[in-house]
Amino acid sequence: MERRATKQTMSGSRPDAQGFLARLVASPCCAAITTEDRLDSALASRAEILFILRGNGLNLTPVVRQIHEAGKLVAAHLDLIAGLRADRAGIAWLGRSGVDAIISSHGQLMPAIRSEGMTAIQRLLLVRRSQLGTALGAISHSAPDILEVLPGVILPDVIHMMPRFGLPLLAGGFVRTEAEVRAIFAAGAVGVTTSWEPLWGLERG
Numbered sequence: 302m303e304r305r306a307t308k309q310t311m312s313g314s315r316p317d318a319q320g321f322l323a324r325l326v327a328s329p330c331c332a333a334i335t336t337e338d339r340l341d342s343a344l345a346s347r348a349e350i351l352f353i354l355r356g357n358g359l360n361l362t363p364v365v366r367q368i369h370e371a372g373k374l375v376a377a378h379l380d381l382i383a384g385l386r387a388d389r390a391g392i393a394w395l396g397r398s399g400v401d402a403i404i405s406s407h408g409q410l411m412p413a414i415r416s417e418g419m420t421a422i423q424r425l426l427l428v429r430r431s432q433l434g435t436a437l438g439a440i441s442h443s444a445p446d447i448l449e450v451l452p453g454v455i456l457p458d459v460i461h462m463m464p465r466f467g468l469p470l471l472a473g474g475f476v477r478t479e480a481e482v483r484a485i486f487a488a489g490a491v492g493v494t495t496s497w498e499p500l501w502g503l504e505r506g
Contacts (some may be wrong), residue, residue, distance in 0.1 A: 361377065472488075
């Protein structure tokens with residue numbers, strides 16, 4: 302994985318991809334936030350990385366600042382946050398807001414995310430088995446820093462069909478039990494994103 306210099310944001314020092322990954326390895330169960338009323342719980346949890354999957358992009362800056370002040374990192378989903386388009390302008394806006402990583406299903410945006418000094422996380426939605434080959438072929442060209450597989454609970458069942466890109470794997474979606482988390486880790490994932498609060502900050506064990 303390519304190392305990039307740390308850039309300064311309005312919230313302080315942004316880690317490069319290696320730094321972000323190190324935090325993920327240290328605290329692999331990340332808090333996925335879909336509503337603002339979950340923010341306080343996520344800040345009080347042991348999770349060191351918060352994934353903002355919904356919200357108003359125009360009001361994101363103070364939220365990011367609050368997360369950083371709690372000593373945590375933040376990743377934002379470019380495709381789902383309201384008020385932003387999944388393009389270079391949206392990437393730049395999130396960069397100015399201070400986020401540490403950007404999630405998107407648009408592989409062509411990964412180079413732009415990386416060039417802005419943020420960790421690029423490509424989300425792979427596995428709906429049909431027949432789509433797997435095409436999707437994985439596209440990922441080999443987009444070269445994200447991290448690949449997130451959705452729904453995460455199926456990762457142990459499909460990992461044998463996935464070529465070894467040398468990419469760290471995240472699993473997100475429908476992860477509700479500690480047993481599911483353990484199975485995902487055993488399949489080789491470095492982390493899990495979940496909206497299920499009892500799992501936030503669960504250690505690898």
